[in-house]
Structures are given as C-alpha cells and as structure tokens.
Amino acid sequence: MTIIITGTSAGIGFALAEYFGKKGHRVFGLSRKNVESEFFTSIPTDITDHLQVEKAISEILKLETRIDILINNAGMGMVGPVEDSTQEEILKLFNLNLVGSVQTMSAVLPKMREQKFGKIINISSIGSEMGLPFRGFYSASKSALDKVTESIRYEVSPWNIEVCALHLGDIKTKIAENRVKSNVSGAYQKTFDKVYELMNSHVDDGTEPLEVAEYIEKLLNKNSWKAHYYFGKFGQKIGVPLKWILPQKIYENLMKKYNKIG
Template identity: 45%
Template sequence: MDKKVVLITGGSSGLGKAIGTYLTSKNFKVYGTARNPKNYQDFDAFELLPLDVKIPETITKAVADVISKEGRLDVLINNAGVGITGPIEETPHEEILNVFDINFHGPVHVMKAVLPQMREQGGGKIINITSIAGYMGLPFRGYYSASKGALGLITEALRMEVKDFDITITNLAPGDFATNIAAGRYHSPVTDGSPYQEVYQKSLNLMNEHVDAGGNPIQVAEKVYGIIQKKSPKVHYPVGEFMQRVSLSLKKILPDKLYEKLLLNHYKL
C-alpha cells in the first residue's frame, strides 16, 4: 500500500516537528512547512516547503507542490500558530489582527486549499491543532483563547458541511507542552504605571513556568497518529496534563462563576 501523504503547517520546530518526525517513523510521507526553509539548512527530519499562512499564494503553491509530487494529499495537520499575551485593554490592535491572521484565517485558507483535492480523491482527514485555552477565556491570554476558540468552532461547522465527501475534520487541543512557543509569543509590554502592571507580570511569570514544565510533545504526536488511524474520529480531542483535561469537563458542569473562581485561584489573581 502507498504511504499516506501528510502536510503539516509550521513543521520546522515544536509540535509540528515532533508530529512530522513521529509520522515519518510510522511510514507516512510527510511534508512540513516553514516561512523560509532556507533558514533550516540542517533540517533533515522530513521535507520542508515554503509556506506563510498569512500569504494565501504560498498556501496554494505548497499544496499544489505536494499534489504534483504525490498525486494525492491524505492528511492535513493545521499546526502553525502563534502565542500572544497581554491585557485586553492594552494589546496593540495590529497584534490582535496578526494573531487572528495566523491562528484563524491561515488555517481556514489551508483547509480551503486542500478540500478540492480531498474531495476528488474520495476522502481525507484534517486535524486542526487548537488549544485547551480555546475552550475558555483565560486572563491575559484572551486574544489567544479567542483565536483558537474561533478555529475550533469553524472546525465543528465545516466538519458537518463536508461529511458527504468522506472528509473528517477534528480539533486536537493541547495543553502546555515544552516547546519554543513562549519564545515566539508576542508579549504586550509590562508598562510602568499601568493598572495591570503587577498582576500581568505575575501572570506572565506563571504562564512561562507552565510552558517550561510542560509535557513531552511526543504525546501530541502519538495522539495525532491515533486520530489518523480512526475511521470516524471524534470532533474534539484534548491532550495534556490530567488537570488541564479535567478543566474542560468542569467547565461543562460547574456554574460559570464557580469555574471563574477556579481560574482566578489557578492564576493566583
């Protein structure tokens, strides 16, 4: 049987690289993407194609290149994303637009680019890497939560629209994992004299501690592999520490204000 062909956005580092390396070891033909693959001359885990999710033309070309080389595209993993922190009131608007361009509009453009091929070949799978943070509004991560939450809702809607084409779309929501996301995250500056100065700095320190102490990205890769093997994947899959996963169940059953109090206690606010 021919190898299944996988395209992973944001495949040069972090979760994307871990997923691609793992799937390669499982005999998939993996293509990753990076804005500029020339910056990764020593990268040999799998082939990297140039793609910037903010530039639709690069998306169209990368997808066309994969189809030209392989004749099909079985799995899309929408992994490219960016973090953002800051008080809602003080975050520059251009940074809000940027995080939605990368975390929401970009993945939508990639899905629109691969759907015609998947429909023509009689099926395919799309896995959108969202976040546990996308299921709740987190203090000083509100724009990140909103961008990932929006992607999760689009996934739910599109999944129903394409069901007749044997295309399945799934949300995979990681918690905190030890990647380089904190280094690439946009931080609204902690401003002297800001009414949020003390509480934001404290929250920022706590967020970085959570990422630094996060789990091994191989857990996400294994979950992706498991989803690909399923004939009919579920809509949502969380992956992360026990309490992070439990937090999703608690949000469904607890009164809103009680759940809010748990978050406030967790973030020491």
C-alpha cells in the same frame, strides 16, 4: 500516506513531521523557515499568504497523487491585558491562528474531495474553551478556529472527509518566545507579572511534543472522528468539564486561584 503539516520548523510541528516521516509516511512541512531533515520535505511557506499556500500545495501535487492528511499546526500565542492589546497585534494573531489555518484547509480540500477521502486536524488549545487571563485573544483565536472546525465538518462530510480540533494542554516548546506580547500598562503590571511567570512555567513543565505525535497517530487510526479531542495533563483537561458543571462563581474563583489572581 501523504501528510501535510504546517509549522514544522520548530516545536510540535517539527516533532510531528519527524515522527510520521520516520514511520514511512511522505511528509511535507510548511513553515517560513526551511529545515533540513531526512524524514520530511520542507517547503518554505508563510501560511498567512494564500498564494504561497496554493503554490506549496501544487508543488506537492506534482510529486504526490493524493493528500491524505493535513495537520494545521502553525500558530502563535499572544499575551497581554485585553485593554492594552492593539488592533495590529490582534489582527496578526488572528491572521495566523484562524485565517492561515483556513487557507490551508481550502487549498487541500479540492484534492480531498476529488479522492473522496481526507483527514484534517486543526491544532487548538484547551485554552480555547475558556477565556484565559491575559491570553484573551489567544483563547479567542483558537475558539474561532474551533467553531470553523465544527462548521466545516458538516460541509465536507459528503466526501468522507473528517475534521477535528485537537485541544492541547501545555507542551514543552519555544511557544513562549514566539508570542505576540502587548505592552502592559502600569495598572495591570503586578497581576500580569505573576500570571506571566506562571504561564511560562507551565510551558516549561509541559508534556513532550513526541507524546502529541503518539496521540495523533492513534487518532489517525480511528475511522470516524468527534469534533473535539483533548490532550494534556489531567489538571488542565479537567478545566473543560468543570466550566460547565460548576456554578460560574465557583469556577471563576478556582481559575483565579490557579492563576494567582487576587
């Protein structure tokens, strides 16, 4: 199969590209940094620039007759109090996590519609299902991508194209280093420091990226997809149904306890 993955210079994307390349698929990786790998072809691309994305896809289509799968993985985190976050920071985040992913879908869909087949995985987060403290815009950016995923599923279903959001829990990568970090004003500093330390420790203790690849491989073998899939530690996945089952106050108090707030 021909597989396009974004954000392949590091972390989950690199692990996915190597994993599927080793399995004999033809894998193309789109990230700004070039990476040398014997298992996939790297095409340096900034996915926030639609012209670069279109150029990358047309380069791939000179080599391949099909595009079977797109894994929209490139993304970044953002931390800081909502009150302190700037317009520039918020737009930078949404430009990558939402607009970048949408542009990549738009660039592969003409080929997928022509071949009447395609599978697109938008990498989301368990944190898109709830507003996480000091990660409000990260939750919101992934949540926005989830909603677009739900919408596009209806639109492309006549062409046998499947789209889903894969919500990940914490995965052990360098995502913490690459986050947009807002300045934290004095009023929030004490609470922020505690939450920040905790969120970084969760990433350090996170699941290995290779396990995401194994999960995605199983997903790709399914014929028909649901809109949402959840992968991560039980303690994180359980937060999703608890939000809807528990009375709101009890749920918020649990979240405060989990995040060491108050």
